[in-house]
Amino acid sequence: MVQTKKLKDGSRQVILTGKQYDVIKKVLSELATKTKASAILFADMSGQLISQRGSTEGMNTTVLSALAASDFAATSEMAKLVGEEAKFKLLFHEGEKRNVYLSNVGDNFFLVVVFDVSVTLGLIRIYTKKAISDLNSALEEAGDEPELGSIIDSDFSTLLGNALDDTFK
Amino acid sequence: MFINWALQEINLKIVFYGPGMSGKTTNLEHIHQKLDPSLTGDLVSLKTKEDRTIFFDFMQIEVGRIKGKKPKFNLYTVPGQVYYASSRKVILNGVDGIVFVADSQPHRMEANIETLLDLEGNLKQDGHSLDNFPWVIQFNKRDLPGAESMEVLQKRLNFFNVPSFPGVAVKGEGVFDTLKSVINLVVQNVQNQL
Numbered sequence: 001m002v003q004t005k006k007l008k009d010g011s012r013q014v015i016l017t018g019k020q021y022d023v024i025k026k027v028l029s030e031l032a033t034k035t036k037a038s039a040i041l042f043a044d045m046s047g048q049l050i051s052q053r054g055s056t057e058g059m060n061t062t063v064l065s066a067l068a069a070s071d072f073a074a075t076s077e078m079a080k081l082v083g084e085e086a087k088f089k090l091l092f093h094e095g096e097k098r099n100v101y102l103s104n105v106g107d108n109f110f111l112v113v114v115f116d117v118s119v120t121l122g123l124i125r126i127y128t129k130k131a132i133s134d135l136n137s138a139l140e141e142a143g144d145e146p147e148l149g150s151i152i153d154s155d156f157s158t159l160l161g162n163a164l165d166d167t168f169k
Numbered sequence: 170m171f172i173n174w175a176l177q178e179i180n181l182k183i184v185f186y187g188p189g190m191s192g193k194t195t196n197l198e199h200i201h202q203k204l205d206p207s208l209t210g211d212l213v214s215l216k217t218k219e220d221r222t223i224f225f226d227f228m229q230i231e232v233g234r235i236k237g238k239k240p241k242f243n244l245y246t247v248p249g250q251v252y253y254a255s256s257r258k259v260i261l262n263g264v265d266g267i268v269f270v271a272d273s274q275p276h277r278m279e280a281n282i283e284t285l286l287d288l289e290g291n292l293k294q295d296g297h298s299l300d301n302f303p304w305v306i307q308f309n310k311r312d313l314p315g316a317e318s319m320e321v322l323q324k325r326l327n328f329f330n331v332p333s334f335p336g337v338a339v340k341g342e343g344v345f346d347t348l349k350s351v352i353n354l355v356v357q358n359v360q361n362q363l
Contacts, residue, residue, distance in 0.1 A: 012170070012263055013170045013172070013359075014170070014171045014172065015172040015174060016171075016172065016173050016174055016175070017174050017175070018174050018175040021173060021174070021175035021176070022175070044171050044263070045262060045263065046171065046182055046262050046263025046264075047182070047227075047243065047245075047262075047263070048171045048180050048182075048243065048263075050171075050173060060210065060211055062210050062229050063210065063211060063213045063227060066213070066227045066243070066245075067213070067227075069262070070224060070225065070259060070260070073259030073260070073262060074224075074255075074256070074259060076259075077255045077258075077259060151172065151179065151238060152179070152356060152359050152360060153360070154360065155236065156235060156236055156238070156356070157353065157356045157357065157360065159235045159236060160232070160235050160240060160352070160353075160356060161349075161353060163232040163233060163235055164232060164348075164349045164352060164353075165349075166232075167204065167205075167208060167230075167232045167233075168203075168204075168345035168348070168349060
C-alpha cells in the first residue's frame, strides 16, 4: 500500500517507495508503446506530477498535472451539482490535432493520456483500463516504507532554512 | 505532502488564501520575478478578462538538494471573489500550509473576516482546523493611506496568534519573509507529528 498517513492536523502525507515508482514507470512505458500516445502523465490528486512518458519535451508537465488535478476537482463539484453521487471517472477533451483522456486511479491518483486524433479513443480506453488496474495493484502492494523521521530531522529544517535564505536573498 | 522516495523528492503544497484583490497573485508574481529562473517554473494564471483570478495561479519553486533530498514547493492562489467558493475548496485538496493575505484597508476588514471564516469552513471539511494547521498571515497593502493599524488587524484577524507579517506585495516587501515562515511551519509541523 502506498504509505498514506493522516496527520493530527488532518493533512495527508503520501510516500511512494522506490519499488512502486519502478512499477509505475514500467506501466506507463507499456501504455505509451501500445497506444502510441504522445504523452502520458501519472499524478497525485493534489496536482503533483509523479511520472511521465512519451514526447513531453516542450510540454510543461508540472503545470499540466496541476491543471488536470483541478479539472478533476472541478468536475467532481459539477457531479455533485447535477446529482451524480460518485465522482466522474474519466474526462475527455477533444481537439483538432490532439485529444486528452484523463482517468482516475483510485481516489488519490490519476492518469493523463495525450494522443493524436488519428489514434482511436477505443484503443486508448482499453489499454488505459489495463494500465489503471496494474497501477492499482502496484500501489496496493506493501513496500519497504521509509521512516519520515529519517527524511525530515531537525538538521534538515536548519539546512532548509539556510537554503531558503540563500534563495530568497 | 508527497514524497517520492525513488527520486528523493519532497513536495509541499502551499496555498495563498484571502479576499478578492488582497494581493495573492501579486505575491506569486513577485516570487516568480525575483527568483533565479533555474529554481522556478512558469507562473500559470487562470484569469478572467478583467485580470481577476478565476480558478488559481500556480508555480513550482525549488531550493536545490538538502541532505540529498530535493524539496519542491507548489504554490497556488485561490480566487478571492465570494462566488468562486467551489474553486477555493478544490484547490485546498492536499494542502500543507496556508498564507492568508489580508487587505489592510479598513473597508476590507469584513471581507477579510468573511474569507477567514470561509477558509476555516473549507478546512474543517477536510478534517483540518485553523487552530492546529500551519498557516501565517500577511497584512498586505501597508503602504496605502489610511491602512488599518497593525494592532487592530492583529486583534481582529490573528486570533490564533500565528506568525504575521506586514507586506507591500507590489514592492515585494514582506513576500519572502511570509513564504519562508509558512515553509518553516510546515516542516516543523511534520517533525512535531513524528
